[in-house]
Amino acid sequence: MQGKTLYDKLWNIHLVRSDENGSDLLYIDRQLIHEVTSPQAFAGLKMNQRHPRRPSASLAVADHNIPTKDREKGIDNPISALQIQTLEENCKEFKIPYISMEDHRQGIVHVIGPEQGATLPGMTIVCGDSHTATHGALGALAFGIGTSEVEHVLATQCLVQKKMKNMLIRVDGKLQEWVTAKDVVLTIIAKIGTAGGTGYTIEFAGEAISDMSVEERMTVCNMAIEAGARAGLIAVDQKTINYMKDKPFAPKRDDWESAEVFWETLKSDADALFDKTITFNANDIQPQVTWGTSPELSINIYDKIPKRNPEYSNALTYMGLSEDTSISDYLLDKIFIGSCTNSRIEDLRDAAKVVQGKTIADTIKLAMVVPGSGLVKEQAELEGLDKIFIAAGFEWRDPGCSMCLAMNADRLDDGERCASTSNRNFEGRQGQGGRTHLVSPVMAAAAAINGHFVDIRETN
Amino acid sequence: MEKVSIIDGVVAPLDRSNVDTDAIIPKQFLKSIKRTGFGVNLFDEWRYLDHGEPGMDCSNRPLNKEFVLNQTQYKKAQILLTRSNFGCGSSREHAPWAIIDYGFKAILASSYADIFYNNCFKNGLLPIVLSEEIIQQLFLLLKEQPNFNLKIDLENQMIHGASELSIPFELDSYRKYCLINGLDEIGQTLKYGNSIDDFELKHKKNFPWLFTELEV
Numbered sequence: 001m002q003g004k005t006l007y008d009k010l011w012n013i014h015l016v017r018s019d020e021n022g023s024d025l026l027y028i029d030r031q032l033i034h035e036v037t038s039p040q041a042f043a044g045l046k047m048n049q050r051h052p053r054r055p056s057a058s059l060a061v062a063d064h065n066i067p068t069k070d071r072e073k074g075i076d077n078p079i080s081a082l083q084i085q086t087l088e089e090n091c092k093e094f095k096i097p098y099i100s101m102e103d104h105r106q107g108i109v110h111v112i113g114p115e116q117g118a119t120l121p122g123m124t125i126v127c128g129d130s131h132t133a134t135h136g137a138l139g140a141l142a143f144g145i146g147t148s149e150v151e152h153v154l155a156t157q158c159l160v161q162k163k164m165k166n167m168l169i170r171v172d173g174k175l176q177e178w179v180t181a182k183d184v185v186l187t188i189i190a191k192i193g194t195a196g197g198t199g200y201t202i203e204f205a206g207e208a209i210s211d212m213s214v215e216e217r218m219t220v221c222n223m224a225i226e227a228g229a230r231a232g233l234i235a236v237d238q239k240t241i242n243y244m245k246d247k248p249f250a251p252k253r254d255d256w257e258s259a260e261v262f263w264e265t266l267k268s269d270a271d272a273l274f275d276k277t278i279t280f281n282a283n284d285i286q287p288q289v290t291w292g293t294s295p296e297l298s299i300n301i302y303d304k305i306p307k308r309n310p311e312y313s314n315a316l317t318y319m320g321l322s323e324d325t326s327i328s329d330y331l332l333d334k335i336f337i338g339s340c341t342n343s344r345i346e347d348l349r350d351a352a353k354v355v356q357g358k359t360i361a362d363t364i365k366l367a368m369v370v371p372g373s374g375l376v377k378e379q380a381e382l383e384g385l386d387k388i389f390i391a392a393g394f395e396w397r398d399p400g401c402s403m404c405l406a407m408n409a410d411r412l413d414d415g416e417r418c419a420s421t422s423n424r425n426f427e428g429r430q431g432q433g434g435r436t437h438l439v440s441p442v443m444a445a446a447a448a449i450n451g452h453f454v455d456i457r458e459t460n
Numbered sequence: 461m462e463k464v465s466i467i468d469g470v471v472a473p474l475d476r477s478n479v480d481t482d483a484i485i486p487k488q489f490l491k492s493i494k495r496t497g498f499g500v501n502l503f504d505e506w507r508y509l510d511h512g513e514p515g516m517d518c519s520n521r522p523l524n525k526e527f528v529l530n531q532t533q534y535k536k537a538q539i540l541l542t543r544s545n546f547g548c549g550s551s552r553e554h555a556p557w558a559i560i561d562y563g564f565k566a567i568l569a570s571s572y573a574d575i576f577y578n579n580c581f582k583n584g585l586l587p588i589v590l591s592e593e594i595i596q597q598l599f600l601l602l603k604e605q606p607n608f609n610l611k612i613d614l615e616n617q618m619i620h621g622a623s624e625l626s627i628p629f630e631l632d633s634y635r636k637y638c639l640i641n642g643l644d645e646i647g648q649t650l651k652y653g654n655s656i657d658d659f660e661l662k663h664k665k666n667f668p669w670l671f672t673e674l675e676v
Contacts, residue, residue, distance in 0.1 A: 016659040017652060021634045025652060027659055029670050037552065039493035050646070053656075056673040065491065079491040079514055086493050097674040105676075118674060122667070130551040130575060144575055146553035147495075148582035148645070156649045158656055162632070164574075194478060195545040198574055228548065230574050251669035259669050294478055314476075405550075407487045424549060426482045428505045 003269025005166045006233050007201045010141040010266075014124045016158055026161045029123040031153050032109045033060035033096065035087040036407070037128030041151035042090040052094050053157040059118045060091050061099040063108045064407045068370050068397035071101065080408065094154075107373025107399040110134040110340040114218065115375055117247025121236045121263040126153055131340045131423065133224040137217035138244070139236035139266040141201075144225065164230070165199055165275040168268075170206035173282040178456045180350070181216035182342060182421070182440035184208065184280075185223040186288035190298040192278065197229030200276065203268060204234050208282035214243040215344045222341045223423050226295040235267035287456055289327050290425050290438040293318055297425075298438070301327065301455045318427055319435050320415065327437070328453045331363050333416040335394075335448040336430070337441055338370030339404035342421035345379050347441040352385040354445035354460060360393035361451030368395040368410070370402040394448070406431045419447040461584045463642035467565045467612040469538025472528055473602045479542060480549035481576060485558040489514055498554055499561030503529065529562075533607045540567045541598055546587075547576025556580045566612050568619075570595045581635050582645065586614065588629045601625075614640060 004012075016025040038060070045051065052058065065080035075081040084101065091098035099106050105116065110131050113119035119135045125142035126132060128150045135142035149159055171184055189196075202224050209217065217234045224232025234240075241263055244250045251259040286300035292315035299305070308316055308323045316323060321330065337343070337351050348371060360367050369389050371377040377399055380386055386396045403410040404422035412418050412434025421444050425436040439447065446456045489501045491514055500518040507529060509522040523530045529537070540559065546569040547555060556579045559567070566586040580587045590598075601621075602608050611620045614636065619627040638645060649656075664671050 014663075017655050019634065021632070023632075023634050025649065025655070027656070027663060036490050040495045040553075043493070043495075048644075048646070059674055059676070077491070083491050083493055097676040099676055103676075120670075123670065128551060128553075130549065144551035146551055146556075146575060146579035146582060148553060148579065152646050152649065155646050156656065157660070158649055158652075160634075160645060160649060194548055195571060195573070198545070198571065225549075228545070228573060249672065249674055251672070255669040255672075259667075262667065294480075405482075405487050407490065424480075424482070426480045426549060428486055429482050432486070432505055432511050 002273055003271035005268040005272040005274060006139065006203055006235055006266060007141065007166055008272070010122065010124065011163055013122070014141070023160050023162050025158050026124060027158055028126050028153050029057065030119055030125045031058040031150070032113055032125065032127035032132070033058055033150070034064055034109050034127070034129060035062040035083045036064045037147050038090065038150055039083065039086045040147045041154060042094070044151040045154060050155045052096065052154045055095040056097060057157060058096045058154070059099070059113070060087060060096050061106055061109055061112060062087055062101055064401045064405065066101060066400035067408050068400050068402050068410055071398050076409070104374040104378065107376065108340045108343065108401055110222065111343060111372030111376065114138060115247070115373055117244060117250035120244065120250065121240055121266055126159065130225045131222050133230065133232045134218050134222040134340055136221040136224065136232040137214060137234050138240055139234065139263065141231055141233070143230040164201045167197060167200040167202045167229070168274040168277040169202055169204050170277065170279045171204065171208040171282050172206045172279060173208060174211065175208050175282045175285060176457070178442060178460065179285050179287060180440040180442060181212055181219040183285055183288045185220045186290065186295070186298045186438065187285045188280065189223065189227045189295050192227055194226060194294055194296045195228045197224060197227040200229050201231045201233060202227065202229040204232060209234060210237065213346060214239055215346045218344070219341055223295070226423055236263045287440065287443055289443065289453055291319060291321060291327055293425055293427050295423065295425060295438060299327065301453060330417060331452055332419050332447055333365050334412060334418040335360070335364060335367035335444055336370070336403045336418055336420040336422065337368070337444050338372070338402050339422035340372065341423045342441050343370060343372030343376065345376050347421065348376065348380050348385050349383070351441040351445040352388045354442050354456070355392040355394070355449060356388050358392055358449045360448045363451045364448055366395065367393060367448045368397055368403070370397045371399050373399050403430050405429060419444045419453065461642045461644065464584055464586060464614055464639040466614070467538060467586065469565065469609065470534065470536060471539045471541050471602060471608050471610050472534040472537035473599055474528055474540060474542040475599060477543040478545045478548055481547055481552050481555040482549055484547065484555040485552065486512070488512070490552060490554055495557055496561055498558035499563065502558040502562045503527070536563060538563060538565045539610055539612070540564050541595070541602065542567065542569045543595060544570045544592070546572050548573040551575045553579045553582070556583045556585050560585050568595065568598065581638065584639060584642070586612065586639065588612070588619070590627065590629060594627060
């Protein structure tokens with residue numbers, strides 16, 4: 001019998017029924033909920049007099065609109081405040097576990113899921129947020145859904161889905177020093193394009209992926225959606241299992257033993273068939289900077305910005321860049337270290353290593369570090385990372401999505417140029433007219449010190 | 461959901477690839493807790509010259525006259541013609557809500573991002589996939605004849621235009637069935653309540669830790 005991919009296995013374990021027309025009913029183990037994409041789902045339930053099938057299979061937290069400073073003063077914007085209040089009321093009414101803004105565990109939904117052990121290997125996980133792909137790093141089938149589907153999962157604990165095709169992306173060999181998971185995933189997106197993974201679930205494998213920590217794997221899977229794939233996956237190994245140990249909601253005692261046995265099966269069979277396989281050599285991967293208004297428009301730090309052509313013309317104009325120049329020629333205005341891509345403790349440690357004992361360039365108007373969760377923040381403070389950042393001139397903020405999408409007060413002004421560790425450089429993403437360059441935490445940190453992008457390998 | 465059968469209307473050309481959902485409906489409008497009212501802010505940053513915020517009276521805002529939807533003949537367009545990977549990026553269902561609220565009933569593109577494509581069907585918006593060649597032909601036709609109507613026949617999966625223009629299109633049978641009948645998908649799934657019960661029992665036996673109550 002033909003071997004199965006990890007995706008095939010996860011699908012089969014959760015298959016409730018199949019229809020003759022090819023759509024399947026898939027059971028969902030965990031739904032993560034945030035304030036932006038859920039109010040209309042709860043309103044739909046109420047309108048149709050329906051109830052959540054398993055309220056405690058969901059976990060809710062507000063993250064998108066949350067202020068990252070002076071939180072005790074409350075939320076200025078009345079529309080943001082209403083959205084968060086609506087989430088609180090809905091969770092109360094429908095008995096959905098909710099982590100409030102005042103709770104020290106509050107944070108970005110994709111950071112706190114794994115951190116709390118609320119997302120586990122082998123689960124099906126959904127959230128009304130495209131970066132749900134992050135949790136695939138644990139060997140879980142995790143993907144973003146729309147609000148109608150949020151309502152569907154609340155009401156039925158299931159989703160009607162068509163199975164995607166299987167894609168394998170191998171990253172063989174070792175990464176160079178200072179080349180990070182972010183550079184790996186940006187390189188992959190630059191190669192296959194933002195629609196390269198459309199219709200596929202991507203499994204990431206190879207030595208460079210195995211060598212990564214679980215947090216680094218989350219950075220890779222997080223951006224699977226930027227390559228068009230709703231879900232990214234990485235096989236479970238001992239690192240995954242060690243990571244889950246002692247997480248608050250991870251299985252305990254006998255359950256742990258059984259879970260461990262099951263989790264060890266969560267890998268593709270050696271003879272599994274993939275519809276498409278793409279291989280990268282880790283040693284060829286260089287520190288990346290995006291120059292355009294799509295995550296696929298990324299170059300090696302030392303490469304020249306491409307020539308103006310019809311395809312690139314809008315992006316060059318919007319970004320205020322000239323063809324054939326170096327990305328390091330342009331002064332930066334703001335630095336953002338944060339987001340569900342790069343706001344975990346290892347990201348902050350890496351960035352702190354670069355800024356330690358240095359100060360940010362005078363031309364930088366604002367450099368901010370926004371930890372992914374309250375627990376990440378506490379751990380960083382325990383290690384003294386906050387002091388390193390503050391001494392260098394960074395602002396040390398409270399956890400949330402912040403300037404990744406600028407739904408709160410943190411944003412770029414018109415024409416401002418930003419080195420950002422987030423995941424999207426679309427026009428207006430970080431503020432209308434704002435210019436976003438996506439980079440790794442160490443590249444963002446080095447850019448803050450120099451006032452412009454530099455090759456991290458040459459300055460450290 | 462309203463039933464979909466024939467869509468007959470003006471085609472507006474949006475000649476760009478990779479139109480992302482941040483462009484379709486910028487984040488500041490996602491603070492709303494309703495499903496309606498997003499139409500005036502569809503493509504907000506391209507459509508207006510100032511910075512839009514929720515609650516603004518859009519009838520007084522300065523328009524970007526270059527933008528396609530600000531041209532008189534497209535104000536009442538019902539069909540949006542665009543290029544590849546439409547709706548990429550964020551999963552926000554506010555994107556199809558805004559497109560529908562503006563008055564569009566169908567989109568013609570060579571490809572869509574998966575989540576966006578899925579979200580359209582939940583709201584009775586028909587995203588049709590056509591080959592890049594046909595999309596290119598339609599853009600050329602629109603250049604020659606800016607006021608251009610198409611009639612989409614969902615039942616027969618055909619698009620008809622002037623001078624005997626006929627284009628067939630593919631569509632998943634379940635999705636078509638739901639659109640034509642205006643079906644509530646949750647209601648459909650709830651019919652399988654017994655299958656879900658049975659599955660849940662088996663799943664709980666195999667993986668009891670997945671059913672631990674999250675006590676926060």
